[in-house]
Amino acid sequence: MTSRAVLITGCSTGIGRATAERMARNGWTVYASARRLETISDLRGCRTLALDVCDEGSMRAAVEQVEREQGAVGVLVNNAGYAQDAAFESVPMDEVRRQFETNVFGLVRLTQLVLPGMRRQRWGRVINVSSMGGRLTLPGAAYYHATKHAVEALSDALRYEVAPFGVRVSVIEPGLIKTAFGRTAAAAVQGVDQTDDPYAAFNQGVAAMLMRAYEGPLSVFASGPGSTARAIEHAASSRLPRTRYRVTLGARSLLMTRRLLPDRAWDTLLKLVYPTPRP
Numbered sequence: 656m657t658s659r660a661v662l663i664t665g666c667s668t669g670i671g672r673a674t675a676e677r678m679a680r681n682g683w684t685v686y687a688s689a690r691r692l693e694t695i696s697d698l699r700g701c702r703t704l705a706l707d708v709c710d711e712g713s714m715r716a717a718v719e720q721v722e723r724e725q726g727a728v729g730v731l732v733n734n735a736g737y738a739q740d741a742a743f744e745s746v747p748m749d750e751v752r753r754q755f756e757t758n759v760f761g762l763v764r765l766t767q768l769v770l771p772g773m774r775r776q777r778w779g780r781v782i783n784v785s786s787m788g789g790r791l792t793l794p795g796a797a798y799y800h801a802t803k804h805a806v807e808a809l810s811d812a813l814r815y816e817v818a819p820f821g822v823r824v825s826v827i828e829p830g831l832i833k834t835a836f837g838r839t840a841a842a843a844v845q846g847v848d849q850t851d852d853p854y855a856a857f858n859q860g861v862a863a864m865l866m867r868a869y870e871g872p873l874s875v876f877a878s879g880p881g882s883t884a885r886a887i888e889h890a891a892s893s894r895l896p897r898t899r900y901r902v903t904l905g906a907r908s909l910l911m912t913r914r915l916l917p918d919r920a921w922d923t924l925l926k927l928v929y930p931t932p933r934p
Contacts, residue, residue: 657778660684660725661891662717664708664765665735666701667694669834670784673880674732674887675701681888683730686721708735708761709753718768727772730780730891733762733806738799738840740861741847742854742932750847751798758802763809770817779822782890783810784883787830787906791913794929795844795861814898825890826899830906831868831877841865853932860930878903 661678665671666687672695675687679700688706689695695703704720707713721728736758739750766781773779788796789803807826814824844862849855869877886900901907913921 656726657729657776658725658727658772659729660686660721660727661730661732662686662688662704662721662728662769663732663734664688664706664761666698666703667691670829670832670880670883670887671732671734672698674734674884677881677884678888678891683891684725686717686728688717708765709756711764714761714765714768718765718772722772727776727779728769729773729776729778730782731766731769732782732784732887732891733765734784735761736784736802738796738843740796740799740840740844740865741858742795742852742861743797745847745849745852745854745858746798747848754798755802755805758799759805759809762806766813770822773822774817774820777821779817779820780891780896781810781813781817781822781824782827782887783824784827784829784887785810787828787901787910789826789828790910794925795857795864799840823890823896824898825896827883827886827890828899828901828906828910829878829883830901830903830909832883832903833869833877833879838866838869853934857930857932864929877905 661683663671663675666675667689675685675698679685685701686704687695687698687701688704690707692703692705704717706717718728739746739754783806785806786803788800789807792800810824810826841862844858847858883902886902890896
């Protein structure tokens with residue numbers, strides 16, 4: 656028997672929750688997970704797990720439970736992640752490390768843990784939720800973009816290495832998605848110590864920009880998390896899934912613009928939208 660059991664990280668809100676609900680509704684055996692179990696206790700049709708992608712024991716326990724009950728994790732959706740935005744110089748190194756631990760190292764380790772089971776059954780899907788921010792970079796978000804660029808590179812290497820074992824790897828690249836992500840990211844900017852920070856005004860502008868993008872006038876270009884959940888399910892169910900799924904018209908348009916513009920022209924375009932640090 657080939658297990659098609661789905662393990663999804665970061666299901667307390669947004670894309671993870673929408674994906675868990677959609678796939679459970681469509682008959683998949685879904686293991687929805689989050690750091691705090693109480694945040695997902697209301698998910699219907701899902702089996703819930705406490706899973707912290709920054710904790711080795713937590714990840715091992717989650718994978719072992721799925722393998723005990725289903726034989727293997729058939730589909731892994733690496734969705735857990737967050738943004739610590741602010742100027743490059745403003746973010747403390749502890750926060751930089753925590754960002755990489757959550758967005759990159761946790762994804763890597765959890766994937767390592769599920770791959771032996773996928774290889775044994777000669778079938779599996781690894782679906783990594785990246786961002787359009789994995790293909791371009793915006794001011795005030797250096798470390799978030801760096802983590803997503805890393806996810807893109809890791810996925811490209813992994814795709815080639817595991818294909819002979821029947822495992823397919825897909826990257827999901829959402830644009831603006833109407834979730835709590837923007838509010839959380841704006842709060843993270845506000846949480847950076849602004850005392851004597853030469854970028855204080857810039858950081859405040861970045862926080863305001865995030866709120867406009869996710870909850871203000873620019874949110875007309877955003878989609879609900881359901882559009883990303885559809886792409887994830889397609890990657891899980893297709894015989895030959897795409898290597899990349901670009902979600903939302905805004906993401907596709909912005910990525911095309913970035914590809915066409917040289918660096919200096921891109922920087923000039925950003926000045927029309929983003930605050931400029933002032934000496």
